[in-house]
Amino acid sequence: MNTTDTMAIRTQTDTTQYNEHSTPIFLTSSFVFDDAEHMRAMFAEEVDGNIYSRFTNPTTSEFVQKMCALEGAEAGYATATGMAAIFGSIMGLLQSGDHIVASRAVFGSTHALLTQYLPKWGITSTYVDIADNDQWAAAITPSTKMLLVETPSNPGLDIADLSFLGKLAADHNIILNVDNCFATPLLQRPIDYGAHIVTHSATKWIDGQGRVLGGVILGNADLLRSIYLFCRNTGPSMSPFTAWILSKSLETLHVRLERHCQSAHRVAEALSSHPRLQSVRYPGLPSHPQYSLAMSQMSAGGGIVAIDVKGGAAAAACVIDSVRMASITANIGDTRTIVTHPATSTHSKLTEEARLAVGITPGLIRISVGLEDVRDIINDLTQAIDAAEQQ
Numbered sequence: 001m002n003t004t005d006t007m008a009i010r011t012q013t014d015t016t017q018y019n020e021h022s023t024p025i026f027l028t029s030s031f032v033f034d035d036a037e038h039m040r041a042m043f044a045e046e047v048d049g050n051i052y053s054r055f056t057n058p059t060t061s062e063f064v065q066k067m068c069a070l071e072g073a074e075a076g077y078a079t080a081t082g083m084a085a086i087f088g089s090i091m092g093l094l095q096s097g098d099h100i101v102a103s104r105a106v107f108g109s110t111h112a113l114l115t116q117y118l119p120k121w122g123i124t125s126t127y128v129d130i131a132d133n134d135q136w137a138a139a140i141t142p143s144t145k146m147l148l149v150e151t152p153s154n155p156g157l158d159i160a161d162l163s164f165l166g167k168l169a170a171d172h173n174i175i176l177n178v179d180n181c182f183a184t185p186l187l188q189r190p191i192d193y194g195a196h197i198v199t200h201s202a203t204k205w206i207d208g209q210g211r212v213l214g215g216v217i218l219g220n221a222d223l224l225r226s227i228y229l230f231c232r233n234t235g236p237s238m239s240p241f242t243a244w245i246l247s248k249s250l251e252t253l254h255v256r257l258e259r260h261c262q263s264a265h266r267v268a269e270a271l272s273s274h275p276r277l278q279s280v281r282y283p284g285l286p287s288h289p290q291y292s293l294a295m296s297q298m299s300a301g302g303g304i305v306a307i308d309v310k311g312g313a314a315a316a317a318c319v320i321d322s323v324r325m326a327s328i329t330a331n332i333g334d335t336r337t338i339v340t341h342p343a344t345s346t347h348s349k350l351t352e353e354a355r356l357a358v359g360i361t362p363g364l365i366r367i368s369v370g371l372e373d374v375r376d377i378i379n380d381l382t383q384a385i386d387a388a389e390q391q
């Protein structure tokens with residue numbers, strides 16, 4: 001079993017005495033020891049097994065094993081949300097006095113973590129432009145312990161050069177931590193480029209159906225050991241019920257993602273010539289400023305398209321108010337097509353200047369292309385942009 005698509009389907013924890021074909025949900029908080037000596041040996045980690053579901057659980061382990069196979073990671077830990085994964089991946093490894101170099105274009109809550117919370121515990125950070133390799137290198141100080149990057153970025157779809165960052169991290173003996181949420185391991189495997197840690201919001205493409213929140217931290221076994229101990233003691237663990245849903249979702253990820261990418265590509269192409277749009281950004285289109293870099297490290301452009309409507313915030317609001325099928329909601333990676341206005345929602349807490357620095361213009365609309373018939377998606381978006389034009 002060596003292809004990752006097959007591993008996402010066939011990786012399975014041991015069956016029970018019932019020989020079930022698909023894995024049950026082990027909804028149990030704890031596991032029974034054979035005797036006092038077994039209890040001692042389990043806590044001493046002299047024997048393998050499950051003790052308590054905040055530590056490990058068979059259903060959760062199956063999800064983690066599948067994610068490890070897909071990302072090429074040695075170890076992993078599943079968390080309740082994507083933010084818990086990002087938080088755990090930092091707090092499990094860094095301490096007061098440590099410094100992070102991060103791409104400016106990070107998820108809104110990651111930005112809050114870096115600027116509002118981590119400084120309270122003495123962990124500081126410096127932002128750099130994601131695409132400027134010289135800035136990454138120049139920002140490293142003797143106390144820098146981690147490079148933190150999200151590529152493609154949300155919602156600007158800017159690309160970090162993963163080979164460069166992998167080498168930079170190796171040269172300085174620091175940790176490269178990649179939020180691979182937008183690409184998923186099927187489009188891009190940061191560990192192949194030298195990343196030590198990869199996080200996901202499994203809420204997005206991995207669930208892919210807008211039903212559950214989840215996250216996962218993957219990577220090098222030694223680093224994951226520290227992260228595991230931090231998480232096991234502080235409690236952001238994933239529920240076995242969520243793990244069961246996500247493990248099932250992984251079995252269809254390759255099929256879903258192929259369609260999401262094909263449709264997103266067609267949406268980007270169809271909207272590219274629309275006179276009412278200032279620009280259409282999609283990593284899979286040659287018009288993307290980093291097209292060749294994107295295609296050298298990603299196998300497809302992903303499921304997100306960003307459009308910039310001429311006429312700013314008012315025009316963007318008009319387009320959003322004119323969609324008939326697409327949902328107006330803040331999530332991404334769903335079967336249903338979603339439109340979001342980042343400037344007034346996900347990134348509303350940033351200053352106008354900070355938004356513009358990461359390409360979030362007032363007219364920017366983020367489209368998460370769903371699995372509906374692509375003709376319906378294109379018709380809906382086109383009629384919405386046309387309707388706004390007549391205002």
Ligand SMILES: *Cc1c(COP(=O)(O)O)cnc(C)c1O
Pocket residue numbers: 081082083084107150154179181182200201202203204213214215
């Ligand atoms: C949604 C998202 C997160 C946070 O994940 P949650 O599951 O909502 O906590 C982190 N990074 C990126 C890129 C995201 O899109």
